[in-house]
Amino acid sequence: MIDHAHPLLLGSSSPRRRDILASLGLPFRVAAAEVSEIKAEEERAEDYQARIVLAKLKAAQERQEAADAGALLVADTEVVLDGRVLGKPRDLVGAQAMLRALSGRDHEVWTRFAVTAGGSGSDERAVHAETVKTQVFFRRLEDDEIVRYAATGEGLDKAGAYAIQGLGAFAVARIEGSYTNVVGLPACEVIAALRRTGLLSAFPLLPAMDDGASSPLPGV
Numbered sequence: 001m002i003d004h005a006h007p008l009l010l011g012s013s014s015p016r017r018r019d020i021l022a023s024l025g026l027p028f029r030v031a032a033a034e035v036s037e038i039k040a041e042e043e044r045a046e047d048y049q050a051r052i053v054l055a056k057l058k059a060a061q062e063r064q065e066a067a068d069a070g071a072l073l074v075a076d077t078e079v080v081l082d083g084r085v086l087g088k089p090r091d092l093v094g095a096q097a098m099l100r101a102l103s104g105r106d107h108e109v110w111t112r113f114a115v116t117a118g119g120s121g122s123d124e125r126a127v128h129a130e131t132v133k134t135q136v137f138f139r140r141l142e143d144d145e146i147v148r149y150a151a152t153g154e155g156l157d158k159a160g161a162y163a164i165q166g167l168g169a170f171a172v173a174r175i176e177g178s179y180t181n182v183v184g185l186p187a188c189e190v191i192a193a194l195r196r197t198g199l200l201s202a203f204p205l206l207p208a209m210d211d212g213a214s215s216p217l218p219g220v
């Protein structure tokens with residue numbers, strides 16, 4: 001269970017995931033869980049993402065920091081257009097091509113995440129994994145906007161070649177579903193999953209309560 005002595009271990013190198021988790025006030029540590037993200041030609045989008053998330057979880061479980069972690073969390077975000085995973089662009093030309101494909105249409109952003117208990121031997125523990133989908137509507141982009149935005153490099157390390165949380169917001173007319181899911185970690189669903197699985201006994205965590213001292217809240 002997560003507490004200040006047993007922080008959550010976020011197996012990710014994504015600064016976006018770190019920021020979202022930090023905003024939730026949970027004690028956590030970060031350890032990159034490097035896996036090769038190559039989709040086989042015939043692999044279905046769901047199968048690919050499930051495979052990647054399990055691989056990230058396994059990599060996190062192998063980290064030394066997992067031993068005293070209260071829980072492990074990993075995630076993977078994909079932009080899916082007409083059932084096809086776009087991935088991250090290879091270069092500026094690839095980024096432009098993705099943005100042209102997304103222009104004037106809607107697509108889905110899928111973030112799949114997995115949580116499990118920490119501690120040694122954690123690879124035998126139950127794993128909760130789920131996929132959250134957000135629909136994102138792009139306005140029609142002018143070609144010079146596509147070329148100039150791609151050239152900023154903002155989208156180069158991001159699924160679909162854009163960042164809704166950055167300059168890329170200029171392209172997003174509206175979304176249906178979770179915003180944090182598009183950025184890389186669905187805050188609401190992650191907290192709900194940690195609560196349901198018993199990995200998080202209370203939320204928000206308050207330092208005094210969590211350390212076993214009396215509650216700082218009157219009447220609680």
Ligand SMILES: Cc1cn([C@H]2C[C@H](O)[C@@H](COP(=O)(O)OP(=O)(O)OP(=O)(O)O)O2)c(=O)[nH]c1=O
Nearest residue numbers: 012013014076077158159162163164182183184
């Ligand atoms: C669509 C979109 C994606 N993204 C990011 C979230 C993810 O960091 C990235 C998708 O790549 P991921 O492979 O999910 O994550 P990552 O490689 O950055 O980190 P790690 O695998 O170590 O956890 O795209 C945004 O930041 N904003 C957006 O609007």
